[in-house]
Amino acid sequence: MEATATPKEHTSKMVDSVEPRRVRISSKHQLTIPADLFAKAGLSNEALLEFDPIGKRIIIKPSKPYEGYDFSEELLSDLVHQGLTGQKLITEFSRLKSQIPSALKQMLEDKTNEAKKVPIMTPDMSLDEYLDKLPEEEEDN
Known part of the structure; x- marks a missing residue:
């Protein structure tokens, strides 16, 4: 027998979730995040952006200063x-x-x-010509 959520449980789950909203994406690939979602997500002037290739989703997360660089x-x-x-x-x-x-x-x-x-390799340049333009690496002895 499958368990079903009580009306109270169902309502509490809906409070945390937000219905999907359609937003415009500009010709420069920019979009505006509605203010209420921006606040609920805890975003500021910088965010982490991830792409989920399986679900074909873009995920935006709050960013912490220099996240990943804790020495x-x-x-x-x-x-x-x-x-x-x-x-x-x-x-x-x-x-x-x-x-x-x-x-x-x-x-x-x-x-x-x-x-x-x-140096930048141009389309008319051979690999040898490009390699000749690279600075010589000093060998460690």
Whole structure:
């Protein structure tokens, strides 16, 4: 025998869910999220966007600053290895952790500038011609 939801259970499930809504997508592939959905989802000026190829769905999730870039274990391990303990450990950990976003930004800028120096292969160029334009890599001895 299949269990069915009571009217109260059914109503409580409906409170959490929101009926699908049709929204326009601009020629630049932009869409506007209705304000009530935006608030209910906990979104801000940045979000994580995922594509579910099985369900053919785009999933929008709230983003946390620098999500996926938590170096806490590495920082703590290094500081403990340096012999720091107690309040000195906490103070230095906080100082270093606050520098992570700017360090990541600087690394990205450095790699972007490095990439700009790499020549672009044009359709009329042979692979050998392109490879000849690449800077020589220094060998580590």
